[in-house]
Amino acid sequence: MKHITTVSRPERKSSVVGCGECQSSCQSACKTSCTVGNQTCKQEERINRKENKDK
Amino acid sequence: MTHSFKYDYEGKTYYYVFHPFSSSLYSVDNAAFLVIKNRYETLTEEEKKEYELLSKEDIASVLEEVEELEKENLLKTDVKSPFRKSSIVKALCLHICHDCNLRCEYCFAKEGTYNTARDYMTLDVGKAAVDFLIEKSGNRHSLEIDFFGGEPLLNFDVVKDIVAYARGREKETGKEFSFTMTTNCLLLSDDAIDFLNREMDNVVLSIDGRKDVHNAVRKSRNGKECYDVIMNNAKKFRAVREDKRYYVRGTFTSKNIDFCEDVLTLAEDFDQISVEPVVLPEGHPLAIRKDQLPAILEEYEKLSRAFIKKREEGKPFNFFHFMIDLDSTPCLSKRLSGCGVGCEYLAISPVGDIYPCHQFVGGDKKYFMGNVLEKTFVPEVQEYFRDNTVYSKEGCENCFAKYYCSGGCTASAINFEGDIRKPYQAACDMMRKRLEVSLAIHSICKEKGI
Numbered sequence: 001m002k003h004i005t006t007v008s009r010p011e012r013k014s015s016v017v018g019c020g021e022c023q024s025s026c027q028s029a030c031k032t033s034c035t036v037g038n039q040t041c042k043q044e045e046r047i048n049r050k051e052n053k054d055k
Numbered sequence: 056m057t058h059s060f061k062y063d064y065e066g067k068t069y070y071y072v073f074h075p076f077s078s079s080l081y082s083v084d085n086a087a088f089l090v091i092k093n094r095y096e097t098l099t100e101e102e103k104k105e106y107e108l109l110s111k112e113d114i115a116s117v118l119e120e121v122e123e124l125e126k127e128n129l130l131k132t133d134v135k136s137p138f139r140k141s142s143i144v145k146a147l148c149l150h151i152c153h154d155c156n157l158r159c160e161y162c163f164a165k166e167g168t169y170n171t172a173r174d175y176m177t178l179d180v181g182k183a184a185v186d187f188l189i190e191k192s193g194n195r196h197s198l199e200i201d202f203f204g205g206e207p208l209l210n211f212d213v214v215k216d217i218v219a220y221a222r223g224r225e226k227e228t229g230k231e232f233s234f235t236m237t238t239n240c241l242l243l244s245d246d247a248i249d250f251l252n253r254e255m256d257n258v259v260l261s262i263d264g265r266k267d268v269h270n271a272v273r274k275s276r277n278g279k280e281c282y283d284v285i286m287n288n289a290k291k292f293r294a295v296r297e298d299k300r301y302y303v304r305g306t307f308t309s310k311n312i313d314f315c316e317d318v319l320t321l322a323e324d325f326d327q328i329s330v331e332p333v334v335l336p337e338g339h340p341l342a343i344r345k346d347q348l349p350a351i352l353e354e355y356e357k358l359s360r361a362f363i364k365k366r367e368e369g370k371p372f373n374f375f376h377f378m379i380d381l382d383s384t385p386c387l388s389k390r391l392s393g394c395g396v397g398c399e400y401l402a403i404s405p406v407g408d409i410y411p412c413h414q415f416v417g418g419d420k421k422y423f424m425g426n427v428l429e430k431t432f433v434p435e436v437q438e439y440f441r442d443n444t445v446y447s448k449e450g451c452e453n454c455f456a457k458y459y460c461s462g463g464c465t466a467s468a469i470n471f472e473g474d475i476r477k478p479y480q481a482a483c484d485m486m487r488k489r490l491e492v493s494l495a496i497h498s499i500c501k502e503k504g505i
Binding site for chain 1 (some may be wrong): 071072077078079080081082083084086087116117120121123124129141143145146148163195196197199201203233235237257259302304329331332334375376379380381382383384385386387388389390392393394395396399400412413414458459460461462463464465467482486489490493497498501
């Protein structure tokens with residue numbers, strides 16, 4: 001593409017059924033606001049750890 | 056829903072297009088910025104003039120690329136799925152004591168008391184809370200307990216005993232507990248440092264930043280300054296913590312909306328930082344005023360530029376609200392649910408009363424959810440919160456940040472707007488700005504390889 005460069009295009013996570021194993025966002029550092037965009041997915045963490053181990 | 060925005064760094068203007076539903080971020084040229092913004096949003100008067108100067112060929116060429124992305128559902132698409140929060144509980148905030156050894160002028164917990172007696176949680180209540188969490192956690196494996204207050208180290212022996220009890224129940228139930236403590240560091244002895252470093256998955260150290268800023272509002276019971284003691288203890292903790300999770304967490308008020316300086320001061324000694332706007336009713340001398348909002352948004356921009364600069368200089372730090380990992384973004388379920396207030400995340404008062412979150416403790420009795428010691432639970436309150444998702448909030452439908460804040464803090468919606476469905480607007484403005492600069496940081500750092 002000439003005008004548009006992709007910075008990030010994650011695998012779409014459109015499923016509404018999550019595993020629920022991730023951290024509860026208010027247990028982090030805020031306690032007075034709500035930010036979920038910076039929470040990590042435990043499943044992805046496991047996959048990434050496994051991929052790094054396999055490399 | 057697609058959002059176009061600009062970001063300036065070191066004399067260069069960057070143009071971005073963000074598609075919240077797919078979490079896709081694009082860096083675009085000026086022509087694409089104007090064409091895409093015109094397609095999905097509204098151009099400013101100045102941008103309209105620029106748009107009129109574009110050639111027909113340029114517009115057609117951009118639209119060709121846009122339509123390609125639209126076909127792949129990587130622009131514009133926003134699907135609303137039927138969704139209700141789960142009733143499984145996986146996290147508790149334990150108010151280990153409603154007492155504090157500081158008298159911070161902005162404390163939403165009213166000197167740690169939450170308008171209740173200065174109660175200390177007993178081990179019996181703590182054990183009952185652990186049992187309640189296990190019982191309500193269904194098939195969840197990872198459970199969380201946050202030791203909160205008041206100041207939890209005032210009741211440290213009970214914290215130790217609750218951790219030991221929960222560890223014992225881990226073996227028997229197959230559950231795994233992660234513990235967090237939020238402390239003001241005043242009682243952070245060598246013994247406490249050793250215990251917290253060993254047992255806590257995350258430790259939140261409350262420090263406001265610059266010495267004069269901290270000392271002006273965070274004072275001891277008898278009004279004395281405490282910064283030097285607290286910093287000394289926090290640095291000792293940092294020294295042993297290595298790469299395990301912790302945050303120094305500050306609060307900014309109407310008196311220090313130049314909070315970028317506080318973050319950078321903290322960054323001299325710490326690398327995991329969160330600084331949050333104060334939560335106070337309008338009219339309080341330390342409350343953020345509406346007329347201060349433009350300067351606060353500008354301050355986040357300033358902080359974001361300093362954040363990138365520090366990375367370039369090889370002195371990186373993390374700022375909680377700038378952390379965004381688009382490549383392993385949370386699932387849609389998480390992004391619709393938010394913090395889990397009243398459903399997966401509940402708070403337990405020192406006497407065992409259950410509330411939707413720590414900000415509800417000691418407040419309106421209609422949110423009272425039972426008592427862990429008496430083994431009572433009010434499912435109607437939880438049912439009420441199960442429908443509290445980003446879909447139910449006013450004004451969220453057309454907001455590009457909706458999947459990143461899930462409609463914001465529910466306690467703030469009630470406290471400031473008087474309605475669970477009306478997000479606190481000042482917080483929304485800050486959230487949108489923080490998301491924009493986080494995306495720009497993500498892109499620029501990726502481009503620079505830092």
